[in-house]
Amino acid sequence: MNLTKSATLAAAIFCIVLSQVSGQTKDETTTTETPKEKIKVIDSKLCKKCNCYIDTNLLDCSEKLQDWLSAEDWEDLTNGNVVFKTINLEHNNLTSVPILPKYDVENLYLANNQIDSISVGAFQNLTELVTLDLSHNRLTSKVLVPDVFKGPFTVQDFESLENLKTLNLGYNDLHSLDADLFEHIPHIEELVLCSNSFHVIDQLSETAISGLQSLKILDVSYMEIDDLPDTILHGPRDLEIFIAAGNLFNQLPKALKYATNLTSLVLNENPIENLIGDNVFPPLTKLTHLSMTFMSKLYKIGPGAFSELQSLTELILSDNKLLNEIDEEALSKNVTGGQYLDYPPLEKVYLNNCNVSTLPKELLVRWDKLKALDLRFNPWNCDESNDFLINVLIDRINKTTPVLAKDVKCGGPNKLNDVTLLRVANEHMIESSTGSLIWVGLLVVLLIAVPTIIGAYVMKRRGCFGVFRRHDSGASSALYNRTSFNEDFHI
Numbered sequence: 001m002n003l004t005k006s007a008t009l010a011a012a013i014f015c016i017v018l019s020q021v022s023g024q025t026k027d028e029t030t031t032t033e034t035p036k037e038k039i040k041v042i043d044s045k046l047c048k049k050c051n052c053y054i055d056t057n058l059l060d061c062s063e064k065l066q067d068w069l070s071a072e073d074w075e076d077l078t079n080g081n082v083v084f085k086t087i088n089l090e091h092n093n094l095t096s097v098p099i100l101p102k103y104d105v106e107n108l109y110l111a112n113n114q115i116d117s118i119s120v121g122a123f124q125n126l127t128e129l130v131t132l133d134l135s136h137n138r139l140t141s142k143v144l145v146p147d148v149f150k151g152p153f154t155v156q157d158f159e160s161l162e163n164l165k166t167l168n169l170g171y172n173d174l175h176s177l178d179a180d181l182f183e184h185i186p187h188i189e190e191l192v193l194c195s196n197s198f199h200v201i202d203q204l205s206e207t208a209i210s211g212l213q214s215l216k217i218l219d220v221s222y223m224e225i226d227d228l229p230d231t232i233l234h235g236p237r238d239l240e241i242f243i244a245a246g247n248l249f250n251q252l253p254k255a256l257k258y259a260t261n262l263t264s265l266v267l268n269e270n271p272i273e274n275l276i277g278d279n280v281f282p283p284l285t286k287l288t289h290l291s292m293t294f295m296s297k298l299y300k301i302g303p304g305a306f307s308e309l310q311s312l313t314e315l316i317l318s319d320n321k322l323l324n325e326i327d328e329e330a331l332s333k334n335v336t337g338g339q340y341l342d343y344p345p346l347e348k349v350y351l352n353n354c355n356v357s358t359l360p361k362e363l364l365v366r367w368d369k370l371k372a373l374d375l376r377f378n379p380w381n382c383d384e385s386n387d388f389l390i391n392v393l394i395d396r397i398n399k400t401t402p403v404l405a406k407d408v409k410c411g412g413p414n415k416l417n418d419v420t421l422l423r424v425a426n427e428h429m430i431e432s433s434t435g436s437l438i439w440v441g442l443l444v445v446l447l448i449a450v451p452t453i454i455g456a457y458v459m460k461r462r463g464c465f466g467v468f469r470r471h472d473s474g475a476s477s478a479l480y481n482r483t484s485f486n487e488d489f490h491i
């Protein structure tokens with residue numbers, strides 16, 4: 001017993017000692033083989049050419065190179081004492097991307113070059129790559145094959161570039177995507193395709209995009225497309241931000257109905273004419289931010305247009321030059337079938353630089369929840385159709401955001417053209433107390449003096465001046481009746 005025990009013990013000790021010794025010799029040989037001390041990157045040639053920011057791990061070679069980093073530069077980098085997490089090689093007239101050496105860069109910016117070819121597996125050694133910006137180059141659909149994004153080669157197969165999350169392909173010469181383009185980069189969360197003239201998103205491109213299960217942000221702006229394939233957003237279930245500005249949509253894309261997790265939607269600069277009938281937003285229950293600006297043809301926002309967007313907090317409708325009509329039921333939703341309507345919890349509404357003349361009070365309920373309401377540069381009707389705006393809202397806007405109250409002006413009736421609503425509201429108030437201002441004077445001339453003179457001439461002997469005065473106040477309260485609104489809205 002004892003003997004075997006001690007024998008095994010001895011054997012074990014022997015083994016341990018042996019392994020230690022062999023390990024030591026191994027260590028010694030490796031250290032003697034590579035006596036490399038880390039290169040002090042900041043003193044390297046590369047950091048003379050480019051700007052090296054050690055504290056932020058940024059290597060900025062923008063506009064600094066004629067060609068790719070030399071072998072020597074890469075040597076300095078890979079053996080350096082610092083790993084640059086971000087490398088900027090923009091504006092360098094690069095025309096191709098070779099297979100890059102192993103380096104733990106996370107953000108690689110290659111925008112604004114003249115890249116028209118990329119080697120197969122160009123990024124395979126950059127296994128930590130998270131962001132790749134290839135925008136503003138000359139990439140064509142022919143060049144951009146799936147194997148360009150091949151990952152590191154292992155014994156069996158090419159692995160994917162697991163970490164790549166952001167890919168910017170904007171401003172190139174693409175007009176279609178290979179159906180398998182993203183097979184090696186399946187975890188893309190942000191894809192930018194803007195300003196490539198696709199004209200139409202064909203079956204292959206749709207397959208490529210709808211296969212991106214992790215996609216959160218998709219930018220398909222300025223692609224000269226007039227619609228989206230209906231099911232393109234069915235695959236990317238987590239899509240949160242969708243930007244499709246500057247296209248040729250004349251209707252809301254039906255595809256939006258599958259974007260159920262969307263929180264932000266940008267549809268600026270599309271020739272949509274109206275949001276009425278079937279052409280209203282589908283239920284997007286998480287959408288908080290909607291932007292539809294510079295829509296050169298949009299003239300009407302009808303009932304129910306935004307009713308299914310019951311989480312909306314920011315609505316941007318500025319610079320829609322033809323926009324003239326916003327239905328009072330554009331935002332409300334009859335959920336319960338009862339007496340009360342539901343409204344989105346809006347905090348910011350931008351309606352500046354449109355052609356809106358009336359703002360229906362019923363459009364919203366909690367006007368008081370608005371932190372920003374931009375109504376500037378519209379031809380507001382300064383008559384009883386805008387009682388609420390003139391007698392309640394404009395004053396509140398001046399209190400919360402004075403800068404947004406300044407240029408809210410009347411576009412009619414004629415005598416009030418270009419007068420600020422604030423003034424219209426205020427002078428009415430002043431008129432009821434003293435009536436000493438010039439504006440009131442003008443009103444008096446218009447509303448009292450003329451009929452008074454005539455009346456005085458006709459009814460001089462009956463002493464009716466008092467009657468005319470009362471008529472005057474009656475006439476102006478018809479224009480903008482402050483008291484009745486204060487009662488109605490408990491302000």
Ligand SMILES: *[C@@H]1O[C@H](CO)[C@@H](O)[C@H](O)[C@H]1NC(C)=O
Pocket residue numbers: 063064065066091092093
């Ligand atoms: C790229 O080419 C343009 C035009 O030939 C030249 O003006 C510019 O200096 C070049 N940029 C670099 C970084 O060499």
Ligand SMILES: *[C@@H]1O[C@H](CO)[C@@H](O)[C@H](O)[C@H]1NC(C)=O
Pocket residue numbers: 099100101102124125153
């Ligand atoms: C980069 O990848 C290529 C192809 O797999 C390989 O031959 C090369 O050795 C790698 N370079 C470095 C520095 O790892």
Ligand SMILES: *[C@@H]1O[C@H](CO)[C@@H](O)[C@H](O)[C@H]1NC(C)=O
Pocket residue numbers: 237238260261
């Ligand atoms: C929305 O996103 C959540 C979380 O990412 C996911 O579980 C869910 O399936 C998505 N909803 C829909 C309707 O796709």
Ligand SMILES: *[C@@H]1O[C@H](CO)[C@@H](O)[C@H](O)[C@H]1NC(C)=O
Pocket residue numbers: 321322324355357
């Ligand atoms: C603005 O709306 C008015 C009607 O309120 C209309 O007469 C006018 O033509 C519109 N202006 C533009 C530029 O569409």
Ligand SMILES: *[C@@H]1O[C@H](CO)[C@@H](O)[C@H](O)[C@H]1NC(C)=O
Pocket residue numbers: 334336337338339340341
């Ligand atoms: C909501 O709809 C129901 C049934 O269609 C209707 O009776 C009710 O008046 C509506 N509520 C409002 C506030 O319009």
Ligand SMILES: *[C@@H]1O[C@H](CO)[C@@H](O)[C@H](O)[C@H]1NC(C)=O
Pocket residue numbers: 398399402422423426
């Ligand atoms: C607008 O509000 C400012 C204070 O923020 C006040 O001084 C000013 O008199 C107001 N203007 C009008 C016209 O009511």
